[in-house]
Amino acid sequence: MNTSLEKYNNNETVWSISGWCHPQLINYKKGSSFSSLTSPWGWATWSKNWKIFIDNQYYEKNLIPSFDRYQKKKFLFYGLANYWEDAIKKDLKEDNSVWDAYWYQTIFINKGFTLFPNRSHVQNGGFDGSGLHCKDNDLFDTPINKSSTQLFPTKIKESLMYKLNTFLFFINYRRKQYFEFHKSKFSSFENFKNFISEKLYK
Secondary structure, eight states: OOHHHHHTTTTEEEEEEEOOOOSSSSSSSSSSEEESSOOSSEEEOOOOHHHHHTTTGGOOOOOGGGSSSSHHHHHHTTTTTTTTHHHHHHHHSSOOOOHHHHHHHHHHTTTOOOEEEEESSSSOGGGTTTSSSOSSOOOOOOOOOOOOOOOOSSSSOOOOHHHHHHHHHHHHHHHHHHHHHHHGGSSSHHHHHHHHHHHOOO
């Protein structure tokens, strides 16, 4: 984390350093990658960037409606990560309490990147059901890399491999979410038959 902060200290495009990474299905190489996404789990930034966030009061604004269709699609990661927008809407109605969605929004509108390790150094323990915003599930679990990450990108640009891995992760995440939500409908042949009939009827 500290090595990354020192290495990219003078680069205005790098906004955040993450200790966690999205589960990588086909990329197990050492090192790190840049992404337009971000994560609040084991993270760091510079005071200069946090000052922009605070001074502009980005933490109390929903700027997503001002995005054009392409920007919104990218921000919500092709609709697979639409919980970011939901979190902001709920927070503004005081139905939720978040800061990371606003932070991600700030990075996005400033065309910034987050540096992720290709192998996660941290895990979010809140997915055991005790977390404030997290239900009991293992969808975001990643093996912990206990060795240091020492390889860093020389060019500040989004990693297509990391993007592909993240896309595959979210597809799998949405699939598991869907079956978990409808698990009662798949618990027996009769329930499944009724579920399919209802879908065809609609």
